[in-house]
Amino acid sequence: MPIYSRFLNELKAKDIQRVSSGQLGKSLNITAAQIRSDLSYFGSFGQHGYGYRVDELLEHIRHILGMDKLHHLILVGAGNLGRAIASYGSFRDRGFAIQGIFDSNPLLEGNFLSGCIIQPVSKLEEYLAANRVDIGVIATPRDASQDICDRLVKNNVRGIWNFSPIHLIVPQGFIVEHMHLTDSLLRISFKLREIEQRREETK
Amino acid sequence: MPIYSRFLNELKAKDIQRVSSGQLGKSLNITAAQIRSDLSYFGSFGQHGYGYRVDELLEHIRHILGMDKLHHLILVGAGNLGRAIASYGSFRDRGFAIQGIFDSNPLLEGNFLSGCIIQPVSKLEEYLAANRVDIGVIATPRDASQDICDRLVKNNVRGIWNFSPIHLIVPQGFIVEHMHLTDSLLRISFKLREIEQRREETK
DNA sequence: TAGATTGTTAATCGATTAACAATC
DNA sequence: TAGATTGTTAATCGATTAACAATC
Numbered sequence: 001m002p003i004y005s006r007f008l009n010e011l012k013a014k015d016i017q018r019v020s021s022g023q024l025g026k027s028l029n030i031t032a033a034q035i036r037s038d039l040s041y042f043g044s045f046g047q048h049g050y051g052y053r054v055d056e057l058l059e060h061i062r063h064i065l066g067m068d069k070l071h072h073l074i075l076v077g078a079g080n081l082g083r084a085i086a087s088y089g090s091f092r093d094r095g096f097a098i099q100g101i102f103d104s105n106p107l108l109e110g111n112f113l114s115g116c117i118i119q120p121v122s123k124l125e126e127y128l129a130a131n132r133v134d135i136g137v138i139a140t141p142r143d144a145s146q147d148i149c150d151r152l153v154k155n156n157v158r159g160i161w162n163f164s165p166i167h168l169i170v171p172q173g174f175i176v177e178h179m180h181l182t183d184s185l186l187r188i189s190f191k192l193r194e195i196e197q198r199r200e201e202t203k
Numbered sequence: 204m205p206i207y208s209r210f211l212n213e214l215k216a217k218d219i220q221r222v223s224s225g226q227l228g229k230s231l232n233i234t235a236a237q238i239r240s241d242l243s244y245f246g247s248f249g250q251h252g253y254g255y256r257v258d259e260l261l262e263h264i265r266h267i268l269g270m271d272k273l274h275h276l277i278l279v280g281a282g283n284l285g286r287a288i289a290s291y292g293s294f295r296d297r298g299f300a301i302q303g304i305f306d307s308n309p310l311l312e313g314n315f316l317s318g319c320i321i322q323p324v325s326k327l328e329e330y331l332a333a334n335r336v337d338i339g340v341i342a343t344p345r346d347a348s349q350d351i352c353d354r355l356v357k358n359n360v361r362g363i364w365n366f367s368p369i370h371l372i373v374p375q376g377f378i379v380e381h382m383h384l385t386d387s388l389l390r391i392s393f394k395l396r397e398i399e400q401r402r403e404e405t406k
Numbered sequence: 407t408a409g410a411t412t413g414t415t416a417a418t419c420g421a422t423t424a425a426c427a428a429t430c
Numbered sequence: 431t432a433g434a435t436t437g438t439t440a441a442t443c444g445a446t447t448a449a450c451a452a453t454c
Contacts, residue, residue, distance in 0.1 A: 001389070001393065002383070002385070002386035002389045002390065003370065003386070005389070006368075006370065006386075007370075020434085020435060020436085021435075021436075022435080031422075031423060031424090032423095032435090033422075033423050033424065033425090034421095034422065034423075036435090036436065036437065036438085037421090037422075037423085037437085037438085039437090040436085040437055040438075044436080044437065046435075046436050046437080047429090047430060047435085047436075048428070048429040048430045048434080048435060048436045048437085049429065049430040049433075049434045049435050049436070050430065050434075050435070050436080051434085051435065051436080052436090064393065064396075065389045065392055065393050065396075066389075066392035066393060066395065066396040067389065067392065071392060080286065080287040080290040080291070081287045081291065083283065083287070084283040084284045084286070084287035085384070087283040088283070088284065088384060090368050090384065090385045091384065091385045091388050094385065094388075094389075096388055096392075134395065135388075135391055135392075135395075158395055158398070159391040159392075159394075159395050161387070161388060161391060165209075165293050167206065167209065167210075173398055173402075175391050175394045175395055175398070177387050177388075177390055177391045179382070179384070179387055180205070181288070181291060181293065181294065181382070182205070182293045182294045182297065183205035183206070183209075184364065184380050184382055185294050185297075185299055185338075185364060185380075186204070186205045186208070186268045186269075186270065186297075187205065187380055188338055188362040188364060188378050188380045189268055189269035189270065189274060189299075189338075189362075190204065190267065190268050190269060191362075191378045192269065192337065192338075192361055192362050192378060193267075193268075193269040195361070195376055195378070199376075223410085223411060223412085224411075224412075225411080234446075234447060234448090235411090235447095236446075236447050236448065236449090237445095237446065237447075239411090239412065239413065239414085240413085240414085240445090240446080240447085242413090243412085243413055243414075247412080247413065249411075249412050249413080250411085250412075250453090250454060251410080251411060251412045251413085251452070251453040251454045252409075252410045252411050252412070252453065252454040253410075253411070253412080253454065254410085254411065254412080255412090
């Protein structure tokens, strides 16, 4: 779904108003049937004999992905990675706003980071009691992350975006998305080894 | 596979020497059959009636994932995200070493970043001709990324680790791994909307 | 030998694809 | 009406799981 969203945005930027599942599939390397099946799961957005109106479909997908409402985020961990995430612009203008930043390092306390004052992690519960938070971003060192996660869950933060290299456990009804850099890199390494082997075999 | 690797490392840290597919499955929330099937694809690493020796299995998996050899990386784009990646320690000690850093901003030129001098992007080809590079890390703005990707591919850099918010196209025989922050965030948003809906329905 | 657990085969399940009637 | 393309059903494919013989 996010892939469709991105591609339709590109089409819109090119002022293309109409697209068929066949064209979409060709561009995205997916079968046309797959696309029609994906979309029809959420409703009937196309027109027989015509295809899909780009802007209409985009609106539907934005709604499905929840891009049509504001999400309140907080960030825990203002190290290298945390700072990079906080400064990252691409999702701010998609309705995802970091509204609180926490770090355990007292030296960082009080510093500004992309419009937020860095607060001590001990203030987390206080903040959560007073403010609505949809998604907690965890960019702490490995040892701290499950504890932070538990504290977020306990205060009913439903979505966890995890950048720490730990497989976080959350109860049913909560969502974790892992951004495991090392795992991603290992997947490359794994696939490189595969193609390397295949090349040697065909030699 | 990376998940197994991480978990086995934890077991090893706890000095546990032996594990069965049943135990593994329980901890990782996978069926035992799945695990045995995954592993047997690469060989027979277990012992009948006993299970798997943690350190042996770990060695096999490290080999499968290519963690037993050094990978030469370069980083293109030394902005917020690029700097965070360069400073990230977790993969350096897994054999992934960033050995060249490039940025188009002349102000950054000559600066040090985690042991490397930042070079102008125009020197990319020169560097690639003189040095072996396995994986190119792309952390440039969206407009530059496909161009950089093409230049890496042209110089036979087989693996591309993409942090820019673009779906990069590479020819057959090359590998791209996308770290699309926004997509990941949208998946959370999507799932949050789902559980929200389910909760409303059961009300 | 009895107990445990693998590696693998066969059965099940779900997801992808092809095909086509519906319809703009 | 003829042409195009959807939404959906039925067929295919692949991946997951259960079951069990092999064996330590």
